[in-house]
Amino acid sequence: MGTIITVTSGKGGVGKSTTTANVAVGLAQAGKRVVAVDFDIGLRNLDMILGLENRIVYDSIDVMEGRCKLSQALISDKRSKNLFFLPASQTKDKSALKKEKVRELLEVLKKDFDYIVIDSPAGIESGFENSIFLADEALIIATPDVSSVRDADRVIGIIDAKSEKAKEGKEVKKHVVINRIKPEMVESGEMMSVDDVLNILAIPLIGVIPEDKKIISATNVGEPIVYDKNSLAGEAFRRLSRRILGEDLEFLELKSKRGLLGIIKGLFS
Amino acid sequence: MSLFEALFGRKKKSAEAAKDRLKIMLAHERVHALPYIDDLKKDIIEVVKKYAEVNDIKIKTEKNQDIDFLEVEIVLNSPSKD
Ligand SMILES: Nc1ncnc2c1ncn2[C@@H]1O[C@H](COP(=O)(O)OP(=O)(O)OP(=O)(O)O)[C@@H](O)[C@H]1O
Numbered sequence: 001m002g003t004i005i006t007v008t009s010g011k012g013g014v015g016k017s018t019t020t021a022n023v024a025v026g027l028a029q030a031g032k033r034v035v036a037v038d039f040d041i042g043l044r045n046l047d048m049i050l051g052l053e054n055r056i057v058y059d060s061i062d063v064m065e066g067r068c069k070l071s072q073a074l075i076s077d078k079r080s081k082n083l084f085f086l087p088a089s090q091t092k093d094k095s096a097l098k099k100e101k102v103r104e105l106l107e108v109l110k111k112d113f114d115y116i117v118i119d120s121p122a123g124i125e126s127g128f129e130n131s132i133f134l135a136d137e138a139l140i141i142a143t144p145d146v147s148s149v150r151d152a153d154r155v156i157g158i159i160d161a162k163s164e165k166a167k168e169g170k171e172v173k174k175h176v177v178i179n180r181i182k183p184e185m186v187e188s189g190e191m192m193s194v195d196d197v198l199n200i201l202a203i204p205l206i207g208v209i210p211e212d213k214k215i216i217s218a219t220n221v222g223e224p225i226v227y228d229k230n231s232l233a234g235e236a237f238r239r240l241s242r243r244i245l246g247e248d249l250e251f252l253e254l255k256s257k258r259g260l261l262g263i264i265k266g267l268f269s
Numbered sequence: 270m271s272l273f274e275a276l277f278g279r280k281k282k283s284a285e286a287a288k289d290r291l292k293i294m295l296a297h298e299r300v301h302a303l304p305y306i307d308d309l310k311k312d313i314i315e316v317v318k319k320y321a322e323v324n325d326i327k328i329k330t331e332k333n334q335d336i337d338f339l340e341v342e343i344v345l346n347s348p349s350k351d
């Protein structure tokens with residue numbers, strides 16, 4: 001039976017879709033059979049990040065409403081052969097997802113895949129509930145700013161209330177991913193550090209992703225940054241994926257290049 | 270604290286302000302997210318009413334997600350005001 005990982009956040013735009021894509025690729029590269037599922041109904045964009053937008057014929061709503069078979073809607077990735085993608089519908093109606101249909105779909109996927117990585121919409125309305133109610137694990141994405149951390153805290157607080165696992169007395173594994181860390185700002189005291197955020201949210205850390213311009217260019221061309229062996233954010237996503245698989249890896253030490261030591265080094269190099 | 274900071278005082282860095290503001294804000298929000306908080310308040314008021322007039326009850330927490338600490342402040346109707 002596969003594991004359902006829901007990628008969520010309170011605030012929008014903090015990196016859920018980016019994380020979903022990179023974790024899905026990272027897990028597939030580690031040899032797992034993975035499906036990335038876009039549950040951000042009406043606002044699909046995981047397809048673009050994965051570079052699969054041109055191959056969409058059917059979507060998850062078509063599957064749930066019986067307009068096609070699951071196998072017809074699943075898109076296989078070219079680069080990672082263990083990776084599949086199930087697109088979101090672009091109908092504007094977010095209530096298009098019916099809980100019982102979602103359950104049927106996810107139960108079938110669980111039989112066929114090791115990991116089901118779900119990209120969820122921002123906020124805590126019905127779309128969130130559909131994304132979280134069957135989750136085994138949740139990755140809560142937060143950026144180090146007050147509104148993102150505040151909203152992350154609210155989401156963490158309601159995950160168990162929405163989860164079936166929690167109702168059965170089991171626990172949804174919850175981890176935080178801190179995204180868009182800017183080391184130079186942390187060093188000058190103008191951005192909360194990873195420790196600051198952890199101290200407030202009090203759930204375990206599973207990933208720290210630096211701010212990286214390469215993420216934007218990677219999204220432009222539809223090749224998740226995790227494929228880029230030379231990028232720091234790519235390495236951060238590779239480690240995040242391997243931690244999900246249970247490896248105990250150190251967190252990247254993120255330091256500004258403009259620190260004093262950097263300047264001195266720069267003079268002698 | 271450096272001598273400079275000691276002599277001239279230190280301007281609070283914005284990250285520190287962020288931390289402080291979040292802590293205060295979340296101490297309130299987490300309590301309000303508890304499903305039983307309204308019932309708990311009503312029950313406390315009922316009990317205290319047996320002994321004194323209650324004006325208001327404020328409940329907050331210092332703790333994180335797994336709340337294990339509630340601070341209850343019971344504001345009594347002071348008789349002198351009547
Ligand atoms: N670490 C990072 N460094 C630089 N840019 C980033 C980083 N993480 C995310 N971004 C950029 O931020 C934007 C928002 O990211 P993304 O779409 O993944 O967020 P989201 O949480 O899925 O948003 P929404 O709530 O709208 O679904 C994108 O343009 C993305 O490329």
Ligand SMILES: [Mg+2]
Pocket residue numbers: 016017018040045119120
């Ligand atoms: Mg998104």
